[in-house]
Amino acid sequence: MAKLYRAVLTTLLVTLAATALAAGTLRLAITQDEGTLTPYTYQTGYPGYELMALIYDQLFLLDTELIPQPWLAESLEIDGLDYNIVLREGLRWHDGEPITADDVAFSIGYYKTHVLGRFTTNANKVASVQVHDERSLTITLSAPDAVYVQIALADLPMLPEHIWSSIDEPRQATADKTIGSGPYKLAEYRTDQFYRLVANTDYWGPAPTFDTIIAPVIRDETATFQALLAGEIDVASRVVPAGVVSTFSSRNDIELAQGAGFASTILIMDITQPGLNDVEVRRVIAGSIDYDQLIDIVLLGYGTAGVPGFLHPATPFANPATGEHQRITADEAASRLEAAGWTRGADGVYANSAGDRLDFEFLAPSNNPTRLRAAELIAQSLNAAGVRVTVRAMEADALTELAWPGFDVSAGRNYQIAIFGWSAPVNAQANLRGLLHGDPAKGTLNLSGYANEEADGLVDAAAVTTDEAERRALLYAAQERLAADLPLIPVFYQDGIYAYRPAAYSGWTFMAGQGIIHKGSFVSR
Amino acid sequence: MSWYLGRAGQYALVLLAALTLNFFLPRLMPGNPLRFLAGEEIGMLGPAQIAEVRARYGLDRGLLEQYLTYMKSMVIGDWGYSYQMGRPVIQAILERLPWTLLLVGSAMLVASLIGIVVGAIAAWNRGRSFDTVSLTTTVVVDSLPTFWLGMLMIAVFAVEL
Numbered sequence: 001m002a003k004l005y006r007a008v009l010t011t012l013l014v015t016l017a018a019t020a021l022a023a024g025t026l027r028l029a030i031t032q033d034e035g036t037l038t039p040y041t042y043q044t045g046y047p048g049y050e051l052m053a054l055i056y057d058q059l060f061l062l063d064t065e066l067i068p069q070p071w072l073a074e075s076l077e078i079d080g081l082d083y084n085i086v087l088r089e090g091l092r093w094h095d096g097e098p099i100t101a102d103d104v105a106f107s108i109g110y111y112k113t114h115v116l117g118r119f120t121t122n123a124n125k126v127a128s129v130q131v132h133d134e135r136s137l138t139i140t141l142s143a144p145d146a147v148y149v150q151i152a153l154a155d156l157p158m159l160p161e162h163i164w165s166s167i168d169e170p171r172q173a174t175a176d177k178t179i180g181s182g183p184y185k186l187a188e189y190r191t192d193q194f195y196r197l198v199a200n201t202d203y204w205g206p207a208p209t210f211d212t213i214i215a216p217v218i219r220d221e222t223a224t225f226q227a228l229l230a231g232e233i234d235v236a237s238r239v240v241p242a243g244v245v246s247t248f249s250s251r252n253d254i255e256l257a258q259g260a261g262f263a264s265t266i267l268i269m270d271i272t273q274p275g276l277n278d279v280e281v282r283r284v285i286a287g288s289i290d291y292d293q294l295i296d297i298v299l300l301g302y303g304t305a306g307v308p309g310f311l312h313p314a315t316p317f318a319n320p321a322t323g324e325h326q327r328i329t330a331d332e333a334a335s336r337l338e339a340a341g342w343t344r345g346a347d348g349v350y351a352n353s354a355g356d357r358l359d360f361e362f363l364a365p366s367n368n369p370t371r372l373r374a375a376e377l378i379a380q381s382l383n384a385a386g387v388r389v390t391v392r393a394m395e396a397d398a399l400t401e402l403a404w405p406g407f408d409v410s411a412g413r414n415y416q417i418a419i420f421g422w423s424a425p426v427n428a429q430a431n432l433r434g435l436l437h438g439d440p441a442k443g444t445l446n447l448s449g450y451a452n453e454e455a456d457g458l459v460d461a462a463a464v465t466t467d468e469a470e471r472r473a474l475l476y477a478a479q480e481r482l483a484a485d486l487p488l489i490p491v492f493y494q495d496g497i498y499a500y501r502p503a504a505y506s507g508w509t510f511m512a513g514q515g516i517i518h519k520g521s522f523v524s525r
Numbered sequence: 526m527s528w529y530l531g532r533a534g535q536y537a538l539v540l541l542a543a544l545t546l547n548f549f550l551p552r553l554m555p556g557n558p559l560r561f562l563a564g565e566e567i568g569m570l571g572p573a574q575i576a577e578v579r580a581r582y583g584l585d586r587g588l589l590e591q592y593l594t595y596m597k598s599m600v601i602g603d604w605g606y607s608y609q610m611g612r613p614v615i616q617a618i619l620e621r622l623p624w625t626l627l628l629v630g631s632a633m634l635v636a637s638l639i640g641i642v643v644g645a646i647a648a649w650n651r652g653r654s655f656d657t658v659s660l661t662t663t664v665v666v667d668s669l670p671t672f673w674l675g676m677l678m679i680a681v682f683a684v685e686l
Contacts, residue, residue, distance in 0.1 A: 406575065409572070
């Protein structure tokens with residue numbers, strides 16, 4: 001069957017190989033269909049959002065260090081809750097219509113009324129928008145937000161009002177509606193097959209690097225990298241598996257770009273359950289995991305060990321004081337559990353006087369080999385420490401439904417321990433409030449049932465504090481709270497390793513925590 | 526006439542059973558459609574916004590009400606939108622229908638031609654070796670699981686040859 005798939009794929013790739021001979025064409029393999037590449041129809045955060053952002057511009061653009069730089073906006077002046085924005089002169093949509101302050105106001109309003117995970121929450125922080133003239137407007141927030149430029153103004157793609165005002169079902173927007181203002185235009189889209197983007201020759205900003213970008217959908221990992229080795233594609237959006245890194249690095253026609261990945265792999269626990277509600281038990285669990293072994297065996301060295309404060313050490317607000325997990329031996333684990341009132345029974349399982357037993361079911365996703373293998377190794381360490389866990393592999397969607405029923409924290413939890421993870425933005429945006437807050441409306445990622453007033457106060461204050469030093473102190477304190485209470489245990493962060501053919505293009509830059517596919521890599525600087 | 530009516534009734538029952546299964550199977554399976562409806566970063570939404578999405582797509586209604594709405598929409602030809610495939614269901618079906626018909630039609634034509642000729646020759650030579658061999662071959666091939674035979678033939682004709 002794989003052979004047949006490859007036969008079909010080869011036909012497509014041979015066609016692409018012919019087109020690549022034309023100068024200025026980049027062939028970029030993506031892993032799945034990304035809809036019509038509008039802000040409402042792309043599918044994945046990476047590379048889907050980034051491809052969409054080649055077509056749609058934001059007011060600001062994050063550089064590789066995640067610092068917002070003016071993009072459609074020429075200037076910004078923050079006055080309390082008011083964000084006074086002036087747009088650049090002479091901006092135009094792909095169809096030639098001018099981009100005005102009304103379009104910006106419309107976009108924010110549209111994201112408010114048409115719910116979408118990534119954009120609606122941040123659009124909802126806007127209390128009102130006042131348009132002064134064609135190019136200037138004032139956005140007024142309902143509460144202070146220190147990172148609004150980074151998480152919203154540099155994230156929300158601007159929509160042309162003259163097109164989107166008549167779209168009521170944005171998730172069904174067709175390709176003829178894919179009209180933005182970005183450096184590339186969508187020229188052709190064949191569902192499940194490929195995208196063809198062409199340079200926007202009238203672009204206001206830095207010139208597009210390529211005349212044409214062809215993005216074929218190659219679902220199979222092996223087929224993707226064989227196509228790269230054979231020169232049928234120039235770059236792949238897929239992370240190079242650790243096992244084949246050495247194959248690629250030994251070739252001189254292929255180069256690798258490597259950097260920290262902010263997507264996390266964490267151990268989550270329902271800390272309202274007997275046994276797991278004892279912080280000493282959670283500390284024994286965190287101390288018994290061999291993080292270095294996990295990185296060596298599961299990631300073959302390409303990763304960073306999880307830190308108890310959650311934030312990746314390379315993120316700007318990571319607290320160096322929370323340090324690394326304190327490793328303990330099996331003997332230390334035993335004495336700490338006994339000191340906390342747990343005694344080892346005849347079957348080797350610890351129990352307390354109330355009859356609670358340290359015997360848990362440990363969920364792992366069967367279709368994610370990295371996490372499944374990590375879960376098995378963690379289980380060995382925990383069993384040796386006297387905390388009995390039984391790994392139960394299940395399909396990732398089924399696991400998510402148990403840990404996070406209906407994607408709604410207020411609906412409770414139906415698991416004990418699971419291996420899970422959050423995408424890169426949680427780290428990049430230091431979203432500790434989402435992870436820790438006890439109120440489901442704020443702690444939308446709090447899958448542990450953690451509720452701590454001090455932690456709530458810290459993350460609430462950090463969300464509205466605009467003074468950088470003060471905000472840093474609050475986020476540091478929140479990480480210390482997290483490291484002490486361990487409602488979740490960060491396990492590791494896998495590095496991003498991407499492969500490309502330098503003969504086709506070598507100007508790739510690595511966006512911190514994410515990868516090489518971002519707007520900055522596709523325009524001349 | 527009543528034979529035709531009976532047959533039509535049988536087909537209607539099969540169709541009803543298939544549609545019912547089609548409705549309930551995804552709801553019995555693990556997973557949640559919200560990620561298709563509100564995008565990958567659904568974790569940024571609070572309970573109120575999730576409730577809004579559920580209400581917008583009718584997922585907050587009772588299962589029976591959803592089923593009746595689904596059946597009504599099927600009857601009036603509103604087959605809905607596939608968020609996974611990013612296009613209306615009817616369009617996805619129409620894209621594939623010509624090829625399906627071509628494949629089924631040509632297969633039937635070839636099968637009928639071969640069947641009639643081989644059958645006639647076998648009948649002409651009743652009890653002789655051709656009759657025995659053709660009958661045995663037919664029974665064996667007919668007993669093989671289609672999916673397995675199909676994979677073998679793809680491997681032989683599409684890949685190897």
